[in-house]
Amino acid sequence: DIQMTQSPSTLSASVGDRVTITCRASQSISSWLAWYQQKPGKAPKLLIYKASSLESGVPSRFSGSGSGTEFTLTISSLQPDDFATYYCQQYNSIWTFGQGTKVEIK
Amino acid sequence: EVQLVESGGGLVQPGRSLRLSCAASGFTFDDYAMHWVRQAPGKGLEWVSGISWNSGSIGYADSVKGRFTISRDNAKNSLYLQMNSLRAEDTALYYCAKGAGYSSGWPGDYWGQGTLVTVSS
Numbered sequence: 001d002i003q004m005t006q007s008p009s010t011l012s013a014s015v016g017d018r019v020t021i022t023c024r025a026s027q028s029i030s031s032w033l034a035w036y037q038q039k040p041g042k043a044p045k046l047l048i049y050k051a052s053s054l055e056s057g058v059p060s061r062f063s064g065s066g067s068g069t070e071f072t073l074t075i076s077s078l079q080p081d082d083f084a085t086y087y088c089q090q091y092n093s094i095w096t097f098g099q100g101t102k103v104e105i106k
Numbered sequence: 107e108v109q110l111v112e113s114g115g116g117l118v119q120p121g122r123s124l125r126l127s128c129a130a131s132g133f134t135f136d137d138y139a140m141h142w143v144r145q146a147p148g149k150g151l152e153w154v155s156g157i158s159w160n161s162g163s164i165g166y167a168d169s170v171k172g173r174f175t176i177s178r179d180n181a182k183n184s185l186y187l188q189m190n191s192l193r194a195e196d197t198a199l200y201y202c203a204k205g206a207g208y209s210s211g212w213p214g215d216y217w218g219q220g221t222l223v224t225v226s227s
Contacts, residue, residue, distance in 0.1 A: 001168070034213035036151075043201055043217035044143075044151065055215070087151055091213050094165045095141065095153035 002026055002090050006098035012106040019075040021101045023088035028068045032092035035064055035073045038100075039084045047086075048073065078103070108132040108216045110202045115221030118192055126221055128185040128202030133216075136160070136180035139205035141214060142187050144198035144223075154200070155187065159208040170196075192225045199223075 003026040013019050023033065031051040036044040046055045048064035051071055061076045075082055083105055088098040114126040128140070141156040155166045155176040164176055175188040185202055199222050203214035 032211065036214075038151075043219055044214070045217075046206075046213055046215050049206065049213045049215075089151075089213060091211055094156060094167075094210055095143070095214075097143075097151040097153065100150040 002093055002096050004088055004090055004096050004098040006088055006101050010102045012104050013078050014106045015078055015080060017078045019078050021073045021086055023071045023098050025069045025090055029090045029092035031067050032090055033071050034089045036087045037084045110216060110218035112202050112218045112221035115223045117224045119227050120193060120225055122192055123190045126187040126200055130183045135183040139209050140185045141203045143201045143203055146198040156210045194225050197225050
C-alpha cells in the first residue's frame with residue numbers, strides 16, 4: 001500500500017505569513033494527489049486536486065505543486081479563516097491520507 | 107446543491123453489527139464513485155472503502171477487510187456500509203464522500219457531515 005507522510009505535524013504562523021506544507025508518497029503517484037482543509041467539527045473540504053489544480057471556489061492564495069513522490073501545499077498569505085488542519089491524499093491506488101498538518105496561530 | 111446525509115451510527119457492543127446509510131441528492135448518483143472515510147476522535151482521516159459507479163470495482167482498507175461490506179443502490183441514490191464484528195478501534199465519525207469521477211481514481215469533492223459509531227461494552 002502507498003503511505004503518505006506530511007510535515008510538519010504542527011505549524012505556528014501569523015496572519016500574512018507564507019506557509020508551506022510538504023507531503024511525500026512512499027512510491028510514485030504521478031500527479032494523483034489532493035489537498036483538503038478540515039476545521040473542527042466540520043467535514044473535509046477539497047482544495048487542490050491533480051497536485052496543482054485549484055478546486056472551484058477555493059481562493060487563489062492556495063496553490064499546490066509537485067509530482068512523483070514529493071508535493072507541497074502553499075498558502076501565499078495566511079488569512080484568519082485558514083487556521084485549520086490540512087491533509088494530503090493520494091488517489092492513484094484506492095485512497096490514502098497523510099496524517100495531517102495543523103496550522104495554528106503563532 | 108449536492109447533499110450527502112449519513113445515518114445509522116450509534117453505540118454498539120464489540121462483536122456486534124451496524125449498517126450505515128448515506129442518502130445522496132443534487133447530482134446524478136450513478137455517475138460517480140462513492141467512499142466511506144472515518145475519523146477516530148482527535149485523529150486523522152482514514153479511508154475505509156470505496157465503490158465505483160456500477161459496483162464493478164470495490165476496495166477496502168486492510169483494517170476492515172473481511173468485516174465491512176460496501177454497497178450502493180443507484181435506484182435509491184443511496185450508499186451503505188455493513189459493519190460486522192465491530193471492534194473498539196472502529197469507533198469513529200464515519201463520512202460518506204462523493205468521488206469526483208466514476209472510479210476510485212478521483213478525489214472526494216463533496217462530503218457529508220458524518221455519523222458517529224461508538225463500539226463499547
